[in-house]
Amino acid sequence: MSATKPLSQRLHLSVFGLVQGVGFRPFVYGLAQRLNLSGWVANDGDGVQVEVEGSNENLQTFQRLLYTELPPLAIIDRCDATPRPLCPEVGFRIVHSISGAANTSVAADAAVCADCLNELFDNSNRRYRYPFINCTNCGPRYTITRRLPYDRPYTSMVDFTLCERCLNEYEEPGDRRFHAQPNACEACGPTLDFVGVDGTPIAGDPIAQTLDAIRQGLIVAIKGIGGFHLVCDADNAEAVRQLRSRKQRDDGKPFAVMAANISSLEQLVEIDSDSLQRLSSSAAPIVLLPKCEQGKGRPVAHEVAPDLGALGVMLPYAPLHHLLFFEAAGRPHDPTWRGVAHPLRLVMTSANPAGEPLVIGNAEALSLLDDLVDRVLLHNRDIDCRCDDSVVQAGSPPMVVRRGRGMAPQTIALATDGPQILALGGWFKNNICLTKQQRAYVSPYVGDLANANTCRFLEQTVEHMCRLFAVEPQAVACDRHPDFYSTRLAHQLADQWQVPLVAVQHHHAHIASVMAEHGLQGAVIGLALDGVGLGDDDMAWGGELLRVEGAEYARIGHLRPLPLAGGDRAAREPWRVAAAMLHQLGLNAEIPERFPVAGSEVVAQMLRQNLNCPPTSSAGRWFDGVAALLGACPYNRFEAQAAMTLETLAQGHLGAEKAGAGCINEDQQLDLLPLVAQLLGETNPVRGAQCFHAGLVAALECWVLNACAQTGIQDLVLGGGCFLNRLLRESLCARLRTRGISVWLGEQLPCNDGGLSLGQAWVARQAIAN
Numbered sequence: 001m002s003a004t005k006p007l008s009q010r011l012h013l014s015v016f017g018l019v020q021g022v023g024f025r026p027f028v029y030g031l032a033q034r035l036n037l038s039g040w041v042a043n044d045g046d047g048v049q050v051e052v053e054g055s056n057e058n059l060q061t062f063q064r065l066l067y068t069e070l071p072p073l074a075i076i077d078r079c080d081a082t083p084r085p086l087c088p089e090v091g092f093r094i095v096h097s098i099s100g101a102a103n104t105s106v107a108a109d110a111a112v113c114a115d116c117l118n119e120l121f122d123n124s125n126r127r128y129r130y131p132f133i134n135c136t137n138c139g140p141r142y143t144i145t146r147r148l149p150y151d152r153p154y155t156s157m158v159d160f161t162l163c164e165r166c167l168n169e170y171e172e173p174g175d176r177r178f179h180a181q182p183n184a185c186e187a188c189g190p191t192l193d194f195v196g197v198d199g200t201p202i203a204g205d206p207i208a209q210t211l212d213a214i215r216q217g218l219i220v221a222i223k224g225i226g227g228f229h230l231v232c233d234a235d236n237a238e239a240v241r242q243l244r245s246r247k248q249r250d251d252g253k254p255f256a257v258m259a260a261n262i263s264s265l266e267q268l269v270e271i272d273s274d275s276l277q278r279l280s281s282s283a284a285p286i287v288l289l290p291k292c293e294q295g296k297g298r299p300v301a302h303e304v305a306p307d308l309g310a311l312g313v314m315l316p317y318a319p320l321h322h323l324l325f326f327e328a329a330g331r332p333h334d335p336t337w338r339g340v341a342h343p344l345r346l347v348m349t350s351a352n353p354a355g356e357p358l359v360i361g362n363a364e365a366l367s368l369l370d371d372l373v374d375r376v377l378l379h380n381r382d383i384d385c386r387c388d389d390s391v392v393q394a395g396s397p398p399m400v401v402r403r404g405r406g407m408a409p410q411t412i413a414l415a416t417d418g419p420q421i422l423a424l425g426g427w428f429k430n431n432i433c434l435t436k437q438q439r440a441y442v443s444p445y446v447g448d449l450a451n452a453n454t455c456r457f458l459e460q461t462v463e464h465m466c467r468l469f470a471v472e473p474q475a476v477a478c479d480r481h482p483d484f485y486s487t488r489l490a491h492q493l494a495d496q497w498q499v500p501l502v503a504v505q506h507h508h509a510h511i512a513s514v515m516a517e518h519g520l521q522g523a524v525i526g527l528a529l530d531g532v533g534l535g536d537d538d539m540a541w542g543g544e545l546l547r548v549e550g551a552e553y554a555r556i557g558h559l560r561p562l563p564l565a566g567g568d569r570a571a572r573e574p575w576r577v578a579a580a581m582l583h584q585l586g587l588n589a590e591i592p593e594r595f596p597v598a599g600s601e602v603v604a605q606m607l608r609q610n611l612n613c614p615p616t617s618s619a620g621r622w623f624d625g626v627a628a629l630l631g632a633c634p635y636n637r638f639e640a641q642a643a644m645t646l647e648t649l650a651q652g653h654l655g656a657e658k659a660g661a662g663c664i665n666e667d668q669q670l671d672l673l674p675l676v677a678q679l680l681g682e683t684n685p686v687r688g689a690q691c692f693h694a695g696l697v698a699a700l701e702c703w704v705l706n707a708c709a710q711t712g713i714q715d716l717v718l719g720g721g722c723f724l725n726r727l728l729r730e731s732l733c734a735r736l737r738t739r740g741i742s743v744w745l746g747e748q749l750p751c752n753d754g755g756l757s758l759g760q761a762w763v764a765r766q767a768i769a770n
Helices: 024-034 056-068 114-120 164-171 206-215 237-247 273-279 319-328 335-339 362-368 452-468 485-497 506-518 574-584 588-594 600-609 619-629 641-650 673-679 685-711 726-738 753-769
Strands: 008-018 038-044 047-055 075-084 092-094 192-196 220-223 228-233 256-259 286-290 310-314 345-350 375-379 391-393 399-402 411-413 421-423 433-436 439-442 475-479 501-504 524-534 540-549 552-559 669-671 715-719 742-744
Touching: 008 056, 024 038, 024 047, 024 056, 024 092, 047 056, 056 075, 114 319, 192 206, 206 220, 206 228, 206 319, 206 375, 220 362, 228 237, 237 345, 273 286, 362 375, 399 753, 421 753, 433 753, 439 753, 452 485, 475 485, 475 753, 485 501, 501 506, 501 753, 506 524, 506 540, 506 715, 506 742, 506 753, 524 619, 524 685, 540 619, 540 685, 552 685, 574 588, 574 600, 574 619, 574 673, 588 600, 619 641, 619 673, 619 685, 641 685, 641 726, 669 685, 673 685, 685 726, 715 726, 726 742
Parallel strands: 038 092, 220 375, 256 310, 286 391, 421 475, 475 501, 524 715, 552 669, 715 742
Antiparallel strands: 008 047, 008 075, 038 047, 192 375, 220 228, 228 345, 256 345, 286 310, 391 399, 411 439, 421 433, 433 439, 524 540, 540 552
16 A cells, blocks of 8 residues: 655745846756656746645745745745645646746846856866856846846847757756856857957957957957946056047046956955955946055056045956956966966956947947057947946945946835836936836936937937836936936926826935835935035025925925036036135135136136026035145046045045034024134145044034934935045944934945936835825
8 A cells, every 4th residue: 555645735936036037947946856846937027937736845845945045146025825726747847938028127247157267267168268158147137138038039149049068058957057048158159359440350369369459558449248348458557548548538537447356456455345245246346445555565557546545446257357367377277376366457447438328339339439449359249238337335335336237227126016107317327217016127327418329328228128127107207407318308208108297306316215225114304415406496406404205305404505606617616616615704805816727816706796606505516615725626527526535635534523613503504614714724635634524524413413303303314426425424324323313325226316216216106196
């Protein structure tokens, strides 16, 4: 007589989250095999559908291990289980994708994994030195995806027919490359070509030829995962100067550097544990870190990041990058070379003419980059979605500066369901946000909307993401500034689709972005410090204390306005802001003496007569003015140069606090002129920068505590680009938290204008729901 079979049941599981293109189906297959379960697994528009049948005990174990043994790149947001009738079948299988509207996400591109690296450098492996090696745990995802579900026919890999050996891997559930959509090898996959700027092929091994060109001091355009990089030797000062000149990059604006490994980066920067984790993650962003102290390490050419205390560094993330360092090391057989400091350091900067979108196509590269580079390293795998490198700033926790390759378009979970919204962001650092159910899809960085090509890229991003995620917006959100291209496009689309348009005040959106990310409900105090945003009174705001609740906000305080002589020109010429400070301190006559530059007497007169001197409450302009007063930065050659210079001068330290650094009047207006007055006689820029930061932190602390006491609100949200100042951010947060204030910052999105679109979408959702 046979033994009694254990009680069985069948479950249908609907798995939502980041579960496509990350090896989730083979993981489910292996788990079911291990637990002797029958059934099937398939992708669909919502995520992954699973049916499993077996003993109750094994089904319970299966559901638990789904979460605890996930593949490295997978994320489960939710798993709904529904009982189903028993179905006699043998074994477990992976079935073709089930069609349907896309309600899932697509994984971000992932840095090459350790297993693939081991194969890449193993001269007995068939993928030895193959620059497009990948598996289910790594490789391109978003940048090759044309639509969902994420299957090879819907990616740019459709152009490459798998050879027999690659096809066997692709179809074998137990293989690491099972349904790895970019799977390929030298026999059937993408290939490299090294060419001149006219497209003429250059004979020889493309990797060796590229390295040789870089060593000769040439500039090479290299096609990567999300677009082309402009690359040169970071130790060759003349090559860096040439790159800066050809790209028309301002003299002080820094470049990022790629080095072979952590040991190599330690020659350049100070790496803390949080930054080490970010550098080594699958996202592999650029991380802004403090430069090594003078005399320690081996710095790159001064021209890479002149006069700044931080350097943007990254590790190789594409197989192609690793191969350049491997070639430079002489293709050693000893694997320990990968952990030893490597002499080669490469400047890696986005390949685009000044202000234009990142170049992604081969023909585009040859036509647009011919004046910028000497050679081009191409490949024939199309990039369907351009994606700049992500940038993260060191700190506790690290702060996202730019969300791009490796981070976007991973979803941000929202606390509640709501209407489908398209939000179009602002003018600077533009990106877009789509909401659907309890998810926000934030696009990669688009850029500043200063030229026609970037504006077209914005339109293409809207079209692509709406199609990719099957979103049909029920409202369109934008900034209130009527002259932004994003605002004009929002009006056009709202009219075209016949849906409501929701214009969201700039600083309200900064605070709302953080609230959306953290699921904050109820009222908060918002402190928004940035360069500029249009206020309700049509004035330039930028130092705001807000009360935010739901779709509503109120301005409860602001920084004392400064008159900007010449309007926007003052943002480019900080000495004009310093002149305004002197004027308000009753020292107008000293302006020409302190700033003996062309036009200073005219500026003094403009301020006396209040001619073309629009006021602004911008916190960014206070940084500008103080930097100019200290003689550190009279002109901004690039955005926020004066503020960055002031932070660099402070060297990470607050100065001695002096009494009366800030004054709060009865309208909750914070006046920083007393702090400026204390700095007028300062002849040491370092001491001056440290004292300014100390006084500003103390004044902001007092301002916030006063507002919290008056409103009874203990939750403070910080937003705006000024909080990329690490000294300001960390000092203020520490002081407020010791006073019992709960302080919230953006962690997945930048605090600068790269976070606006999420805040706009969050406000619009609540506005139309009401």
